[in-house]
Amino acid sequence: MGFFEEAKYIIKQNIREYGMYIALAVIMIIFTISTGGLFISSRNISNLINQTGYIAVLAVGMTLVIVIRHIDLSVGFLAGFLGAIAAILLTRTGVPVFLTVIIVLVMGLLIGLFNGYLIANVGIPAFVATLAGMLVFRGALLLVTEGTGTIIIPNKSFNAIGNGYIPDIANIPGVHLLTLILGILAIGFYIWSEFNTRQNKLKYNFEVLSLKMFVAKIIFVSLIMGYITWILSGYNGLSWTIVIVIIVVAIYHIITTKTSLGRHIYAVGGNPEAAKLSGIDVSKITLVVFGSMGALAALSGILYTARLQSATTTAGTLFELDAIAAAYVGGVSAAGGVGKVTGSIVGALVMASLINGMNLLGVGISYQYIIRGAVLAAAVIFDVKTRNKRK
Template sequence: MKPITGKPTPTAPLTEKSNFAAEARTMAKKNIREYGMYIALFVIVVVFSFLTDGLFISSRNISNLLDQTGYIAVLAVGMTLVIVIRHIDLSVGYAAGFMGAIAAILMSDAGMSVYLTIPIILVIGIFLGLVNGFLIAKIGIPSFVASLALYLVFRGALLQVTERTGTILVEDERFNALGTGFIPDIATVGGLHVLTLILGAVFILFFIYSDVSKRRNKLKYRFEVISNTMFTIKLVFVSVIIAYITWVLAGYKGFSWTMIIMLAVVAIYHFLTSSTVIGRHIYAVGSNPEAAKLSGISVKKITFIVFGSMGLLSALSGILYTARLNSATTTAGTLFELDAIAAAYVGGVSAAGGVGKVTGSIIGAIVMMSLTNGMNLMGVGISYQYMIRGAVLAAAVIFDVMTRRKRA
């Protein structure tokens, strides 16, 4: 009997489509935590764009929104790692406010250069973070109590250094540019910021190169990967989003220095957590501290590293906030810690530890700030804003608990 040859049967495309749909469903199920926040952000953007007659997605507002997110996003990156190793840090808000005030004093009263002030503040931040780590890792104080104690200390210290005038003005233009300035441009074409377009293109190319490299490594070691079709769709989808945001910002004043710093922090911490031994150890400690200790990982050392990092990012957040206001005030840092914790949870970090990405924390920060920004544009009262943000945080934690139960 001769083999059957000729055109494929009509069922072949249907099988391919069904395989594609099955793979899409499997990906959504496996990565529901990660995809959930992107869906939430998309819904928020669509809803507020409609309710504000397009004002929400204007170039000016998007630029302002991302600048407002900067100092919280930086804190959220550090908070993500703290929660991953099953701890919490309530001191970061007033730590940021206090160190921002010290920076203002060094420049305004002591006449210190901005190039010397910033490194000093960052070193102080690391030291204060290590103090927190010492109380937790060496003394054995629960992180909630230790950070609450430092919360009160930093609150008192901030009031002390600002009690004379209440507000410390910063007149150094180079320092203030970190919070309110934009990157210079090489040219303007059609009203678009060319350097911003170039940086956006570079970022897209870097993203594609990074993902392709990771895929090749997984294939090399025979790990399971998604199909070429699904992988291509993912690359195109993310690249289009980056290109759109870049185009919107290029139509205003381009990337701000706050955004550049925020992206640099995310890139550095993403590399540290996904491609280094320290990153693997952090997640190992978060997943199971006892097993990590038995495998030779120093849990105390990881705790010191994470809290030292949190102190560094608190100092950077304080610098960005002070630069944005061009001053340090007695209320600087108020509720920053809650915004950072909320951003981390909304961004996909697990309350049980061991799960969470720094890239997710940035999306979480943008989600929370988008809610605030959109409600402000609509004139929603502050009392309702707090209730809505609280409901979103509760929903994120409930979602985490439910997804962990399903996996169990």
């Protein structure tokens, strides 16, 4: 099989995984041409990724929730409410930033565990339990912000979480050296990881890409990583938001691909009854997934509040829908059991790129909602069609 024939075959066999990357590339090319290169500028790409941060974190948690065949509608206003709690702790009680972050994350974890308990042990459908939570946290957010409407946060250390950038190790005009170094290290780690994975597969006689295709993949991904690193280094470098998102994605990627917990989560999503009969504690898995969703909602609230440098009465509005859309666009199956956290990050970037590009072109908000809805519908249709073909 020739190089191009193999490439075509691989894309066809893995269209579900590669489709979102192709969609992101097409969207970025279209907006780059339409805006005369403004879309791909260092400043805009940096802002685009930073604006995606709080939704990307939610999308990671929502991926696992949908994988186990549930949904969580409460995370939007839960993020807004916990962001307001962080603002109150910082401005009215004088709690240090580090302790504030810990308190808010623990609160999110406990609330997520409570949701999981209602669903797994009490038997309330996830839609109903989390819809009730959405209403409760919407009211709670209004309650804690009703005095001033907006709680301004003057704490520079906290606000740096959403607006700050990692320090540089040298003062070179136009280039953030530390970002370049970290990017090169990331590329090196990626290449090492891919070669190590390939060797392990060959050791156990698993099917692998041909050497030419494998090298082409390594070069292509490394060039993309290098280009993004160069773009970011041209405007302040890596932000703390990006660093936090990378850490979250790395942790959840390892959990879902390298641990028994991850295998159990996908087993429960694939067939809950079969998973239960094989000895997997489905209730425990549900608690773990919703607990992590609550903690990630808290982190999302911290990122959003720090970015705005304030807590507002409207914080969290439609966050849950953006997270769900990012997960579906990123390849999570509505039927459960299928989906990757890395895919959901790409899905979040697809939706954010659409919004950013349409804003640069001056597209009206009404048309933006229509287009975003159409993209989400197309993603679900794509999921259904590809699933039917596999059957």
